[in-house]
Amino acid sequence: MGLDPVCGMEVNxxxxxxxxxxxxxTFYFCxxxxxxxxxxxxxxxLDDTDRAQARLHRQDPAA
Structure with missing residues (x-):
């Protein structure tokens, strides 16, 4: 299960x-x-971890 980043609901x-x-x-939504x-x-x-991963991916798409 993941969390919908907008409302926080658990999402399969x-x-x-x-x-x-x-x-x-990939982000999943309810x-x-x-x-x-x-x-x-x-x-x-996005939380701080998501932001860091997004920045890293934008700098190096192979990451």
Whole structure:
């Protein structure tokens, strides 16, 4: 199980309502509404670890 980064709900990646790619990571969402909010402002919903991984991936896509 993962967590929807917008609302914090537990989400099973296999049955998630929606997903987005950002910074080389896949994020799963409980609803299209949460996905839309994330897609508008992804940095708002990322924790420090997610931000660091996104920066690393943007600098070196092979990472």
């Amino acid at each position: 990646p296999e049955s998630a309502e929606a997903q987005s790619e950002y910074g080389g990571q 609803s299209a509404r949460c996905k839309e909010a994330f897609d508008r402002e992804p940095e708002r919903y």
